[in-house]
Amino acid sequence: MTMGKPDLPGSQPPDVPHVPVLLDEVVAALSSLAGRRVVDGTFGAGGYSRALLAAGADVVAIDRDPTVRVHADRLAEEFPGRFQFVTGTFSKLDILAQEFGPIGGVVLDIGVSSMQLDQSERGFSFMREGPLDMRMSQSGEGAADLVNELEQDALANLLYAFGEERKSRRIAQFIVAAREQAPITTTLELARVVEKAIGRKPGDAHPATRTFQALRIAVNGEFEQLVEGLFAAERLLGEGGVLAVVSFHSLEDRIVKRFFDPDKGGPAQSRHLPQVKINPRRWDPVSKAVKPGAAELDRNPRARSSVLRSGIRTAEPAREPVYDQLGVPVVRGAS
Incomplete structure (x- = not known):
């Protein structure tokens, strides 16, 4: 039996507030795993989990957001004995999943979900008034702490490294000036400061997009989580196991691409010089990047930047996590 497009009983309920992107493509990447156990490391509202369960x-x-429990309980009732939920971070998925027996595949959907964006009290969106929070786990340091406490240079470096914001220094300057008058505590306050700093052209994305992205990544340690999660999947999966990763911006995709194929894109070797040792392949074959088609983009515009990459685990032993080879951005002065 192979997994295909989920049939009607496994379709996403209409009241679930998040539409999973590249769903058919993710299921296809894991099509050899019917009857086996798959780890959904970023559960959210359960879209991928539901499709995988429906497909066999x-x-x-796994999810660190305590608010997703209601969706997990629903799936546990619908698929008794076939679905388990564990609270935690996907960076530790090998530890969290080991008690459930052999694992055939892992799927990761990196980034913030639609339901988190749409909950103004979570503070992820520059389009909705709410506290400047952005904590997925709802614990620890929030975005307001970074905005109001980081020195100007450190804040600028964070916005540039994590948000690829070319006007990071001007934005940081305006943020520091604004917070000297009063702390910046809400999403719309920060969005207004950024818009004042760099302006807004009709038809362009909101000027605060990259700033909010950078703060969210920093608050939740998303790049560290991603790297640790990738290597946790490498430790967890045996030969023939499948890892499928959906990312949403170029920094994440670069990390995933280099993880799957660290030697690709390196300098060409000359037969006249000593040969550079090529690392044994832990993933082979590795898929080409898969992006959403026009029909999906019409249904769900938030899918526009998503990319799926997948690979099949070889018998080579797992590596130790490496950051410097994966293109992980470094923020100077923000620690």
């Missing part, structure tokens, strides 16, 4: 796989789901 058993699922162990």
Whole structure:
């Protein structure tokens, strides 16, 4: 039996507030895993888990957001004995999933979900008034702490490294000036400061887009989580196991691409010089990048920047995590 497009009983309920992107493509990447157990390391509202269950796989789901429990309980009732939910971070998925027996595949959907963006009290969106929070786990340091406490240079470096914001120094200057008058505590306050700093052209994305992205990544340690999660999947999966990763911007995709194929894109070797040792392949074959088609973009505009990459685990032993080879941005002065 192979997994295909989920049939009606496994379709996403209409009241679930998040539409998973590249769903058919993710299921296709894991098509050999019917009857085996798959880890959904970023459960969210359960879209991937539901599709995988409907297609014949058993699922162990992981999420650090306590508000997703209601969706997990629903799936546990619909698929008794085939679905388990564990609270935690996907960076530790090998530890969290080991008690459930052999794992055949892992799927990761990196980034913030639609339901988090749409909950103004979570503070992820520059389009909705709410506290400047952005904590996925709802614990620890929030975005307001960074905005109001980081020195100007450190804040600028953070916005540039994590948000690829070319006007980071001007934005940081305006933020520091604004917070000297009063702390910046809400999403719309920060959005207004950024818009004042760099302006807004009709038809362009909101000027605060990259600033909010950078703060969210920093607050939740998303790049560290991603790297640790990728290598955790490498440790967890045996030969033939499948890892599928959906990312949403170029920095994440670069990390995933280099993880799957660290030697690709390196300098060509000359037969007249000593040969550079090529690392044994831990993933082979590795898929080409898969992006959403026009029909999906019409249904869900938030899918526009998503990219799916997947690979099949070889018998080579797992590596130790490496950051410098994966293109992980470094923020100077923000620690």
